[in-house]
Amino acid sequence: MPETRDDWEERLKEYLSANDLRLTRQRHLIAEAFFETDGHPNIDELYLRVRRRAPHIGQATVYRTLRLLVDSGLAASSRFGGAATRYEASDEDSHHDHMICTECGSITEFNNEAIERLQEEVARKHGFAMHSHKMELYGLCRKCSEREPGSPEPPKEAR
The missing domain is CATH 3.30.1490.190 (Ferric-uptake regulator, C-terminal dimerisarion domain)
Structure with a gap:
């Protein structure tokens, strides 16, 4: 997992910039909610968490932002036993x-x-x-x- 908020913010900004994308307020809020979450949330769980902070953000935006986090290497996705896909912060230094x-x-x-x-x-x-x-x-x-x-x-x- 990125060490600090500055770490994930900087890495996400670099990834988005390299792909001609911006770190919008919505993307930032979703990423912040994700990195503050313990465990392995699925899209619905993260969406509910985001909605408490910003009711105007749609589920599709949360999904697209999670895809960006996975594509950037900041998050990993897993399907445990065929259930809904779950996400966790990537930790390049620690395998588990x-x-x-x-x-x-x-x-x-x-x-x-x-x-x-x-x-x-x-x-x-x-x-x-x-x-x-x-x-x-x-x-x-x-x-x-x-x-x-x-x-x-x-x-x-x-x-």
Whole structure:
């Protein structure tokens, strides 16, 4: 994730300028709302957050701005288990993987150096020049796995 507000603003301005685009007030507000969001919002969740600040901004504008953030390398998109596309701030210096709860939808980021080394070793053994990878583990989070059988289902969370 960009270190500070100045970091993402500067990188976004550079990207937009290189593509003959401007950092409009709407784009800035949407990017600001995105970088202030913890977790992995989908388009609807970010749109609701933006609408609280600026009711005049449409969902299409939010979507187009998210595409610009992804294209600029400031954000990454993922579809966990075929659900709605979720977005997160890109962090070029820190790789992480995800655990997705199939009950409540929570997403937990993790990094394990032993797993990373093992993946590199497997790729090397097969003569595969790995450029990147992503790992997604699906199952029940601690809260859902500890829930009593027959108790009401927790609300779907988006993280």
